[in-house]
Amino acid sequence: MAEDILNRVANSKLKVLDLEDYYPSGSRILFDIKDWLTEGLVLRELDFRAQVASHDWEQYQNTYVALTCSTDAIVPAWAYMLITLELEPYVEKVNLGSLKDLETSIYQDIINDLDVSEYKDAPVIIKGCSKKPVPESAYVMISNKIRPIARSIMFGEACSSVPLYKRK
DSSP: OOOOOOOTTTTSSOEEEOGGGGOOOSOEEEEEGGGGSBTTTBOOHHHHHHHHHHSOGGGGTTOEEEEEOOSSOOOOHHHHHHHHHHHTTTOSEEEESOHHHHHHHHHHHHHHHOOOGGGTTSEEEEOOOOSSOOOHHHHHHHHHHHTTTOSEEEEEETTEEEEEEEOO
16 A cells, blocks of 8 residues: 655754745836937926926826936936825835836835744745746845744745755
């Protein structure tokens, strides 16, 4: 008679932390203001304010927006602030920079608010493979957050993890 197959990982005290589980839904949009500048380089306040006033901000409902200027224009801080104030009622988050910067900022908020008490004194595997664009910086942030409480930290999958930390 064949013996039952036991899932030793499921029966262990090992905790798996998958950052992909926290990936928020919503489109990510790169909002480039270069088209609102004269010749893509000069911000003329009256023209810029007219563009802001006539733009349809509702189209960004429930999205994440990265504000940028892809030209070498010198853009005053108030210009980004003005756009942010128009976007704020509609978007989940506005960030200045690239889409990568936006994703990092999203995960920074998530990890700062994350209750990690379930990982206290436990061996933890931070799952590494994801289908969603979890930024590498998120792995650094979560490592910093759980190191003080976890018994050990590994990276990867239970069947092939890389040991990173073990409390002495």
